[in-house]
Amino acid sequence: MFDLTGKVALVTGGASGIGLAISKTFAKQGAHVHILELNIDLANQVAADIKSEGGSAEAHAIDISKQADVINVIDEIAEKATINILVNNAGIAHVGKADNTAETDFDRVINVNVKGVYNCLFATIPHLKKAGGGVILNMASIAATVGIPDRFAYSTAKGAVFSMTLSVARDYLADGIRCNSVSPARVHTPFVDGFISKNYPGQEAEMFEKLSKTQPIGRMAKPAEIGALALYLCSDEASFITGCDYLIDGGFEKLNN
Template structure:
């Protein structure tokens, strides 16, 4: 079950954090993985490691906020054969309220987290239609549906991802295109470690424990757990699933009191 053999998958931000875990999981499941990543050196290193581990992968230097780059890259990939899966994972974070978020901060979050998803949808959906269908998975967040302190612009962007997911799922039912999103709570990635080290120097262990326990289950998610859910939603076994948001949050959404 959950084989992606003979499938071609595009994964934005696929060389670090959650995106890296999805790239690894999809490669292990047999997919040809195309990593679309701003950091070209990191993307190449990951692609080479996936190949060394027996998978198939290619790295592409892409700024998802640049529609021209996105169109050129995805069209080049599509010219080699059908694309079956698009994972819109690339994103950036920001801490701040409506008062402390500068216009530059807001624009940066919008360009990457919202326009970046749109650009990839815009470039990929015509290929899906031409090939008889496809699967889209967007990376949202519990911030899309819950009030989180100091996450004004980030929450805005993930709310947009959630509603874009619903819109695309509705618009392309007749084209055999499924579209879902995942909403993680806190996931233990290098970004989290860097944030703690920068914000709480000397208190890293204490703060990691404190942040872990904000999830009712008592820990952060591992990126591989997000990758496993992504694999299911992009597999043929999830063929009856579209227009859904999947919280993967250790009970945060429903069990936090």
């Protein structure tokens, strides 16, 4: 089950955190993974690690906020192979409310988390249509559907990703393209550790504990757990699933009462 042998998968932000787990999980299951990353050195290292473990991967430098960049990279990949899977994982976070989020910060979050997803959809969907179908998985968040304190720009962006998922799923039914999203709660990645250090200096241990306990299950998710759900949704075993958002939140949305 969940065999991706012969499949070609694009994973944005595929060299760290959740994206890294997805890249490694897909490669382990036989996919040829294209890691689309701003940090090309890190992407090259991850591709090398995957190959050393018997998998197949390539690294590509890309700024997903720039459409011409995205089109060039994805068209180049499509010239050599049929694209089967797109995982829109890359994203950035921001702390702030509506009245203290600077315009530059708001624009930065929207450019990466919303426009970046749009750019990848715009560039990839024509290739999936030409291939007779495929799978798109977008990384949304519980912030799309639950009020999270001090996450105005991030919640706005993830709400857009949630809605784009439904729109794409509906528009391309006849083309054999499935589109779903995953909405994690907090996931323990190096990004989270850096985020806590930057925004809560001197309170790292206290904030880590506090953020962990906001999940009723008592801890943050592991990246590999998100990778496993992504694998299922992008596999043939999930061929009857489209237009859905999957919570993976340790009970955050339904059990915090």
